[in-house]
Amino acid sequence: MASFIGALSLLIAVVLGVLWVVHKIGRRDTHHQGRNALIALVVAFIFIGIGGSGESTTKTSSDKASSSSASSVTATKRATSQKTAKKPAAQHKTTTTAQETTSRNGQVLKKLVSYTNxxxxxxxxxxxxxxxxxxxxxxxxxxxxxxxxxxxxxxxxxxxxxxxxxxxxxxxxxxxxxxxxxxxxxxxxxxxxxxxxxxxxxxxxxxxxxxxxxxxxxxxxxxxxxxxxxxxxxxxxxxxxxxxxxxxxxxxxxxxxxxxxxxxxxxxxxxxxxxxxxxxxxxxxxxxxxxxxxxxxxxxxxxxxxxxxxxxxxxxxxxxxxxxxxTTGSQSTNTRRGSGSGSASQQAGASSHSTTQAGTKSGQWTTAAAGKVYVSDSHKYYSQVTNPANYTYESESAAKASGATRATRGNQYARP
The missing domain is CATH 3.40.570.10 (Extracellular Endonuclease, subunit A)
Structure with missing residues (x-):
């Protein structure tokens, strides 16, 4: 609307300007015509400016809206793309772990077959x-x-x-x-x-x-x-x-x-x-x-x-x-590994008893005599065992001196 009024004012200004020039040449009174033409020109510029500003403002708002909409769409696409990308990544990680485990197990089996063969x-x-x-x-x-x-x-x-x-x-x-x-x-x-x-x-x-x-x-x-x-x-x-x-x-x-x-x-x-x-x-x-x-x-x-x-x-x-x-005591080889503690004579003394297996047998279990224990290669000692030939039989004090300790729990072959 402002643009229309501006254009009309400009047209009036042009007409008044032409009349002012004609009358000026004919030496007529042109004071009011020149003034009116000037006013019309000013009005034209004012409304043209308002119209242009309005168009500019409208266009800018439209552009902003369009830009905002485009940014929103872009952001949405980016988020969707990232979300879509993350999901396969997680799936790939799980698959890779399973594949790695399967591969590892296969490699270990090959070694196991070699060792057992x-x-x-x-x-x-x-x-x-x-x-x-x-x-x-x-x-x-x-x-x-x-x-x-x-x-x-x-x-x-x-x-x-x-x-x-x-x-x-x-x-x-x-x-x-x-x-x-x-x-x-x-x-x-x-x-x-x-x-x-x-x-x-x-x-x-x-x-x-x-x-x-x-x-x-x-x-x-x-x-x-x-x-x-x-x-x-x-x-x-x-x-x-x-x-x-x-x-x-x-x-x-x-x-x-x-x-x-x-x-x-x-x-x-x-x-x-x-x-x-x-x-x-x-x-x-x-x-x-x-x-x-x-x-x-x-x-x-x-x-x-x-x-x-x-x-x-x-x-x-x-x-x-x-x-x-x-299974007999004489068939057992009981060379016990040294613990690294205790004197050489103590360790030698311990091994000197290794070929003598004693105790009281009841069913499958053999119980050590009072003050005696059965010492394993892992430096743990027991009071009852099923296969005494697999242990060093010695006094509890000698076992402690050589670094052995009483087992904290038993199993199907030995009891504390």
Whole structure:
């Protein structure tokens, strides 16, 4: 509207200006015409300016609105793009972790097959080696105190998982909480054999196979006996290593050490054991144990080897080429590893008693005489054992002097 009035005023100013010029030439009175033309011109410029300003303002507001709308659309597109990009990234991360775990397990299985075929105790000579950080999986629906045992597609014991607590560890100390269950693939024959360990220089005499926990009694207590899927057929050294602190026992002691260092803690431990089978075999070549505490103090993975030095094992049937033996004290080689403490004479004195096994036998258990104990290669001593030939028999004072300590808990082979 302002633009129209401005244009009309400009037209009037032009007409009045022309009349003023004509009358000026004709020497007529032109004072009022010139004044009117000037007024019209001023009015024209005023309204033209208002119109232009209005158009400019309108255009600017429109541009701002358009710009704002465009920015909003752009921001929305950017946010949508970022959100879309993040989702596949998260999915990719999960997939990558699963792939890495599968790849790791496959690589470990190859090594296990090599070690077991060679009847080897592995790189540490103690039936285990460390893999690095843990790859715990499948704990989404498990809370503190929960556990899950499963079988694989062939009915063999599969991955066992548990969210361990200090309370479970404390409740299981002192005695076993149940009887081992027979796993799938348990062999029809379990001979007593002799296994000589390079790591300790000792010879074990006893049963070749153990019903080996995937998650041990010392960690899960009575819950560890609720399913046969928590057990596999393991050689004696697979279960406790060459020095009773190796094999699966090393993994268990890793978790136990955490509880001992953090008594009554409310932190938890994700503990996961995966038996690894070669093809269709029913006895695993070994296992991977993944351990991770909720406070990050423990984050490790351990590979355990299911073999026996000098004995060839058929992992489909449990058959083996070991020569069965009859356990007697004279057949045991008990060269005990020095503890690094105590005098040489004390250590020599301890070994001088190693070939003399005494005590009172009742059923499968042999009880040491008063003041005497059975000392293991791991420098723990017991008052009752099932295979005294596998221990050094000496006085409790001599055991303490050489650095040994009384075991805090028992197992199926020894009691404090």
């Amino acid at each position: 060679q009847e080897s105790a592995g790189p540490t000579q103690n039936y285990y080696w460390k893999l690095g950080k843990s790859h715990t999986t499948g704990f989404k629906n498990l809370k503190a105190g929960d556990y899950h045992f499963a079988s694989d597609s062939q009915g063999r014991a599969g991955t066992a998982r548990a969210v361990l607590t200090y309370g479970e560890y404390a409740a299981s100390r002192g005695s076993r909480q149940g009887d081992p269950l027979e796993p799938t693939g348990w062999p029809t024959s379990n001979p007593k054999v002799a296994i000589s360990y390079v790591f300790t220089g000792r010879t074990y005499h006893g049963y070749l196979y153990n019903r080996s926990h995937s998650i041990g009694d010392s960690l899960l207590g009575a819950k560890s006996y609720t399913s046969a899927d928590n057990f596999t057929t393991g050689t004696r050294p697979q279960n406790v290593g060459a020095d009773q602190d190796g094999g699966m026992r090393y993994a268990e002691e890793t978790a136990e050490g955490y509880w001992q260092a953090n008594p009554h803690t409310r932190a938890t431990i994700k503990y996961e054991t995966t038996p690894l089978y070669y093809r269709q075999e029913t006895i695993p070549r070994g296992s991977i144990v993944d351990i991770k505490s909720s406070d990050g103090q423990i984050n490790t993975a351990i590979a355990v080897i299911n073999s026996a030095e000098g004995i060839k094992i058929n992992y489909s049937t449990g058959g083996n080429n070991a020569k069965p033996i009859t």
